[in-house]
Amino acid sequence: MRLCRLLPLLFLAVSATFSCSKKTDQEQAQNPTTQADGEEIDPYQNITFAFDEPVAPATPEGRWDTTRYVQFEPAIRGKFKWANEGRELVFSPYEPLRPSTVFVARLRPAALPSGQQKLTLDRSKFHTPLVALGSAQVFYGRSEQAVGTAELRANLLFNYPVRPADLRPRLALSQNGRPVAFTLTAVEPDHTLGLIINQGVKPGEPLQFTVAPGLQAVAGSQATSAPLVAAATVPEQETLQVRELTGSVLDGQPVVTLLTNQPVAVADMQPLLKVEPEVPFSIEAQESGLLLRGGFEVGKDYQISIEPGVRGALGGQLIERFSQGVSFGNTTPSISFASAEKAMYLNALGARSLGLRLNGVKKVQVTVAKVYASNVQQILRASKQYSGGEEGEYEGDGESEGDGDEGGSYQYYDLENMGDVLFTRSYTTAALKKQNGLHLLNLSLKDLEFNAPLKGLYVVRVQDTEHLWLREEKLVALTDLGLVARQNADGGAVIFLNSIRTAQPVSGATVRFLSTNNQVMGTATTNGQGVARYDSVAGSRLRLGMVTVVKDADFSFINLPQTRVETSRFEVGGLTSNAAHYQAFLYGDRDLYRPGDTIYTNTVVRHDDWRTPPAGLPVKVRLLLPTGKEYVNLGERLNATGAVESRFILPASIMTGLYTLEVLTGNDVLLTSRQVSVEEFIPDRLKVTVSAAPTMVRPAETVNAKITALNLFGPPAAGRKFEVEFSLKAKSFSAKDYPGYNFAIQAGTGRSALEDLAEQFPHERREGETDAAGRGTAAYVLPDVHDMGTLQGTAFATIFDETGRPVNRLATFEVQTQKALFGIERIGGLVGTHQDVAM
Known part of the structure; x- marks a missing residue:
């Protein structure tokens, strides 16, 4: 559960x-x-x-x-x-x-x-608590309707799963008293329901979410009697912001949720995100942020930091370094297995340890039962039962506590008629060996009766001794025999048997083929390559459902309906033979050509059975235009190795587009084809360098952008027009000797004082022409500003060649607006009111 x-x-x-x-x-x-x-x-x-x-x-x-x-x-x-x-x-x-x-x-x-x-x-x-609205999250996401655009979204977080159909007529959204149109996107009941805001709203202002009375939780009986209210501020799209950083336990595994105001690519975040103390972790992209999974442990504190420069998917950039602590304390007790729900095979020759995630549990009771081989299909098909309790749950009173509808969430495997309980033991959490945040439950071959003649599948149940609802069960197949089955269209099958530990084929194993109604359809023995075959009986009403294997004391199985690989997304049609019964392989020196180039190709021809065709066999190699018309048709003859080289000369005036190369036999049977692209592209004709002098300046000083333009393989580019655009932006500062200090300048609203820098100092453009030596200079007088920290200036130069085609280069410089930079050391944790804080 x-x-x-x-x-x-x-x-x-x-x-x-x-x-x-x-x-x-x-x-x-x-x-x-x-x-x-x-x-x-x-x-x-x-x-x-x-x-x-x-x-x-x-x-x-x-x-x-x-x-x-x-x-x-x-x-x-x-x-x-x-x-x-x-x-x-x-x-x-x-x-x-x-x-x-x-x-x-x-x-x-x-x-x-x-x-x-x-x-x-x-x-x-x-x-139990009534339905409550915890909070609202507002963020930007990629629009699914208009590709390449952004849309404003929101998530409403409830303490119970809520039906979208119940929420839709009761939800109202407003900003500054004015209603705001929205569309509820959620379809299934959930704790978090998402919506899309359909009209423009003002950034920096709060949105008010109001849920009218009458909302009821799924499986709940009491509806709300008062409105539920939540508010969230609309974020700025130009700046990437970390809205929230929380630690929680998801499916028994500690995870860190990083909420941002717009999507962030995992590849962009990975090199700039650090966790202290260091633990291995992976990053998963979410709709409204990122999810960190790894070696986090409950009860420990971690410091998550993100360096500035990370860009969101919508163009917003993280201006300042982000750092915040996160912990996983005071979590609700839970029990879960570390492996995936469908994973069941455990190597019998390995450590035989199951990973458990035990949070807030002091003592557990472990019960292991064996489901015999003849009942494996039944337990896999039935999966878990939905009910409560075990047999004989209420003894002595002859009454039942309802019909089970109230306990529809409790799942267990019905083992009474399919197997036997091998043992039941109690373990303290402290006594279980711990590794990478997991508690290890070791399974002994003797306790599992591994060498007994009756083989089967194991059911491992772990339950809290004091809280009966904390219970988890898992199917375990203890084996070193790995099975791969390929089923034919006529119902037959080919079985490949290998050792899981060594990957070597296993010979001499007994294979049984069982139908879906548990009847033995046939038996076989694996050969030296670990292969066994089953040929279906013509007209048989039985359908193959499972394959079991026994080798000495080891037992394994594969259930075909549950392990079938969906092949619709793969090319599984196989090779289609042609009338000539030849295969041709065509390749060239490259895939992209320009008009005036020569296309070189090589063709290798083989029989369907891989024999080399006779020397001198005539073939045709032709080139088709993008319009589909034939451009060149070459008659060639194969050499002694069954290959032939061809070349096609492309005139300088030939049309551009996607060309097709085809190989045919002498009687025009198509053997293979390949596409190449012919495109026109022109490299830059100028070599341009731009430098800013000086690179470190003070306010009110002058910066000169020096340009040098040369014609490629020729004289200096004299008389070329150029443009230089100067701009200023905030630059984050960090001192190597003071890693724990924050030097950012904050406004009274909590926003950075430099966020509106682009509006305060608009871009300035300079124009000119290069002299006889191909040089040019553009001057920029810095504004006389002070106490704004460190600024970064950019000189973006554009030089035009004789055809008017632009060539762009840029140079940067640094502006110090104050002689000394002041930083405040970050406070390590939360501080209460009326307490002294060392600064």
Whole structure:
């Protein structure tokens, strides 16, 4: 059971306690603390009923009672145990409680010990949290309607999955009191629902999201009675901003979520992102940011930093260095396997260790069962059952806690009629070996009865001893035999058997071919190459469904319906033979030519059975124009090696486009073809260099851009017109001796004071002509500004040749607007109010 797929992990697991006493119903009705819906409890927790005196003997440690002492409405499936010397009755549900639901608990007198049948509950009602809107995220994304453009998007984050059809009529969006049009893009229920904003909004101003009352969570029974409100500021598209950095546990694995205001390419971010302390990690692109997966560990703190210069997909650039700490503390307890859900093969000759992600779990109970070979198809086809509890869940009372509809999220494998339980053991989390943030569960061949004559598939179950809903199961095939099957169109199959450890073929293995209804269709033995064949019986009503292999004590299988490779995206049609029964291979010196060049090609011809054709065999090699008409047809003869060389001369006036080369037999049977491109392209005729002097200047000083232009393989380019455009932009500064200091200049609004620099200092253009030596100079007087940090200037020069074709070059220079730069050391963590901070 994967908790993150059932309910959002937004609440801390605490213990809800219900007091019980011998008060009458009238006395309880007069209790002023009684609330209409009772107290709020977390969906992920046990429920404890406290008594003022011992009621029953304490349950032995590690055991749970299946007797139903308390009846819940709606029904909750789970188990009980007595704790604290019989003064507390602890109930642990099989799955997290239903969201946004009011529950009623009643003691069942018939199940209580003798003499305690008159006990009643002081508080019989309790409820899980109602639907809440956590926050709203606003960002830019690539438009799917107009390629190459951006669109403003938003995500609404709820604490439970919500149906888009329920949200759409209740959601309203506004800015400064004016309604804003939007389109809800989400289709399936989810915690996060996305939308596209269809009209222009003002950057820097907040958007108001309002959800009218009446919204209900999926599987919840209580709707909201008050509006849900959230706000988010519209970001600037010109600047790349990191909106949020959070650490969370996803499917049991710690991950770091990096939210940005526009998409970022993984290749651009990878070299500029650092994690301290260093851990191996990978970056995955998300709609609104990036996701970091790797060797992160729960309970540790990490520092994530991004160097300036990263560009977003929409052109925004990160101006200043970003650095923030992230941790994975106080996460909801969870259990999961490190391997993918479909991965089941574990090498029998290896370490035989399963990786577990245990978060907030102190002790687990491990149960291993074997499903026998004759039932493997059944368990793979049925997968997991949807219900709650095990056989004999409620003993002694003869009643069932509902029909199972309330527990539709709890999944387990039905093993009672398909195999046997081999062992059940308890492990403390601290006792399990740990590697790369994973706890390792070792499987012994002796415990698994690996050498027993009855072979099969294993089911490994890991469950928290104190919280029964924390439970995960996995199918494991312990083997060193790797199978690859190729099924023919007539139903036959070819089996390739290799060792997983050495990749060597395995010979002498017994192969059984089973139908989809579990009947043996045939047997075979692998040869020296590890190959076994099955020829289908003509007219047989049976269809091949699974292949099993036994070699000494090892057992393996491959289930064909679940392992089939979809081939629609591959070229699997094979080679189509032609009427001449020849194959031709055509290649050339390159794929791109200019008018006036010569195309050189070589052709190799072979029979279908790879024999070399006789020398002197006539073939035709022809070149087709882009229009499809024949341009040249050469009659050639093969040499003794079955090859022939050809060449085609392209006149300078030939048309450009995509040409086709074809090889045909003497009687015009097409053997092969190849396309080449003929294009007209002209290199630069000028060699241009640009330099800025001086490279380090002060405000109000003059910068000279010096240009030198030379004709390629000729004299200086005299009399050529040129343009030079000067511009200034902010340049981030960092001191090598002060790595933890921030030298950026911030405005009072929290934005960089240099963000509007382009508007304050517009670009200036200078024009001129080169002299007889091909040289030119453009001067730029810097504005007299101060206290703006370090600026970077750019001189972008454009020189035109005799045909008016431009050649561009640029030079940079640095402007220091203050004699000394002041930096503030970054504060290591969060600081409360009224506390001294060392600066």
